[in-house]
Amino acid sequence: MSKCVCAFALACMSTLFMSGGVLAGQTIKIGFPIPLTGEIPKVGESTKFAAELFREEVNAKGGLDVGGKKYPLEFIFEDNESKPETAVNVTLKLIDRDDVLAIVGPQSSRQAVPVGAVANENETPMITPWSTNPDATKDRPWVFRAAFLDPFQASVAADFAAKEFKARKVAVLFEISNDYSKGLADNFRDAWEERHGKDSVVAFESHGPKDQDFSAQLTKMIAAKPDFIFLPENYSFAALIVPQARDLGYKGFFMGSDAWGSAELMKLCGDACKGQFFSTHYYAAAGAKGATREFIDKYNKKYGYVPDDVAALTWDAVALVSGAIQKAGRLENSTRKMRGLIRENLASVKDFKGITGDMHFDSQGDPVKCAVIVVIDDKGDFTFRESVCPK
Amino acid sequence: MEIFLQQCVNALQWGSFYALIALGYTLVYGVLRLINFAHGDIFMVGAYLAFYISTAFLAPEGLFGFSRGLTLALTIPLTMIFTSLVGVTLERIAYRPLMRKGAHRLYVVITALMCGLVLENGNLALLGASRKTLPALLDKSVYDVGGIAVTNLKLWVIFAAVLVFFALHFVVTKTRMGMAMRAVSWNKFALPLMGIPLDSVIVFTFVLGSGIAGLGGMLFAMSYPVLEPYMGAMTGWKAFIAAVVGGIGDIRGAFVGGFLLAFVEVMVAAFLPSTFRDLFAFSILLLILWQRPTGIFGRPLISKI
Secondary structure: OHHHHHHHHHHHHHHHHHHHHHHOOOOEEEEEEEOOOOOOHHHHHHHHHHHHHHHHHHHHOOOEEEOOEEEOEEEEEEEOOOOHHHHHHHHHHHHHOOOOOEEEOOOOHHHHHHHHHHHHHOOOOEEEOOOOOHHHOOOOOOEEEOOOOHHHHHHHHHHHHHHHOOOOOEEEEEEOOOHHHHHHHHHHHHHHHHHHOHHHEEEEEEEOOOOOOOHHHHHHHHHOOOOEEEEOOOHHHHHHHHHHHHHOOOOOEEEEOHHHOOOOHHHHHHHHHOOOEEEEOOOOOOOOOHHHHHHHHHHHHHHOOOOOHHHHHHHHHHHHHHHHHHHHOOOOOOHHHHHHHHHHHHHOOOOEEEOOEEEEEOOOOOEEOOEEEEEEOOOOOEEEEEEEOOO | OHHHHHHHHHHHHHHHHHHHHHHHHHHHHHHHOOOOOOHHHHHHHHHHHHHHHHHHHEOOOOOOOEOHHHHHHHHHHHHHHHHHHHHHHHHHHHHHHHHHOOOOHHHHHHHHHHHHHHHHHHHHHHHOOOOEOOOOOOOOOEEEEOOEEEEHHHHHHHHHHHHHHHHHHHHHHHOHHHHHHHHHHHOOOOOHHHOOOHHHHHHHHHHHHHHHHHHHHHHHHHHOOOEOOOHHHHHHHHHHHHHHHHOOOOHHHHHHHHHHHHHHHHHHHHHOOHHHHHHHHHHHHHHHHHHOOOOOOOOOOOOOO
8 A cells, every 4th residue: 555655656756847847848947056054044045035036027027038938937946055065966956857947056166166067067057146266167168157256356355455454464364165265365365475575474374164263363363463354254254253353352454355245244243343344246335326226126125135245146147147048039949959058148248237237258257347345334334435347 | 472371261261162061961971871962952052042032131122121231140040941951851852761661872872963963953944044143241341461362251251161160060079969970870770779769860960961051052152142053063072072082971071171172272273274273183182082092081981970
């Protein structure tokens, strides 16, 4: 008896999966391997919220217009638990079982670098909205990104800090097991030493992925008397490190990176983070214009808070993918062929007008676009300081 | 020299947390010969309970609108009481039925591991992955003593760990209940014949261990105010290692082991590249265990605790 039930259930399930395959001709499926739990859950939430906003807007008009016919968008969100191995697994599931046309995500370089390899091998176009480590797209024709690169961000941060803090000596703290954090720290050290000489990076310390106490590293860094501390860290670490450094008597500035730009940073960090600077992708505070303003208002109305850079970059990434599908002018029956068309159209994008600025892709699939420096003001809002564009 | 002393203060504070958790491991092991692997997660539960209790009390958003001092004074005992309830519940629904059925100790240890995972993932499912942050219950002030920076919170943490150690030592060596606990570790089967209620002794052990973990979780949440469901896992594992290195089953061992692990960790990070911290720290502990397989205070299988 129980065998019968099992067989029946299996039969039901397989019909379900097969019907999923048939339906693929009618909807446009995009897969999102994103960190809904784990270290950076707010990043996953922003991704999902921004994507849902985009989908609802398109589907309210009957779907995406491809060559005169309308196809509804279908987004599949998978939790990568903020772990590289889970990210690879769920991406393979999206590619093989769900037959998605394109992948948007993962967000952090720690997952985007290994997942980029999987997408490239399986010839599925992928855009990572937020990853800034060069390795994610390097020599991978199927992989693109919406954010600027670490070497660019590092030189922006180095130039700004030298000018703003009149600094010559810097201490750096980063997370050793995170490709994003380590890559940016390395790039920053190179950029800083190039400008200020060999001995100008006075401390270069790291910590592990589960650490909560940084006093040993910070004591060492503060003893080296830096003019400021560079923290290329996820917001959850920044919120621990900055107050701990204050407890140890450090009074100078901190300079952060784009991973600070989460709506949750100020909730966790409190007053200690006020007055610090970080580099980021777009300019959410008052004064945003046009499509950016429109996006911020829509998002704020629906979810009750100002979208962070992850949300904005995700919106742009989804817009890039749907633009590439529209440009194809038709929906191929073969997923393989359709994926190929999307890749070609993405590579040839010219002057995409995104809400995080205008951009086009270079030969590596990396965008050419501007960075923004933000200061955290007394009310805890992220306020525009200056914008830096590639030369 | 200043830097060295500063690092000593850092290690004392960090070691206090290890010691508070390790004491719970060692108590349960000393009495039941059971490694309660859910203990790190009970510590996490303590931190979350402190969060909920203090936000419920604290003005202006809380239900009661108490001042910060009053909230702190209420949160400490309530967190300890509720956390010990969680510990006792685990004992009651997971460990006791198994031990009653005469299951091998290994199965109970595996059950404890699973209970830990249930607590972690239950928390994740119920409360979501978003980080919580404990409101500031103490006006933090930074003192500069001859170039060494100390906060009042750090002093409280170290003081609490030392106080708990001496209180526990007193309970175990000087009270009747402590005598009963030592008796259980001598001979579990002779005990009921002497008219000592075995179950109450075990429950008392869990109350003590989990209560201390609750206090540790609360102080941890005050010192590192970013709470997440997996926060207890890694810290708990390391505290367990500290308890083993100190000699599991001996409360002096747990206390010394906790501080020893923190000193090794901090000093390795301080004087070698911080990348090597865990590698060197655990290699050193391995050497200690190699020399003394039963830990610093451990004696081969005679009376523990």
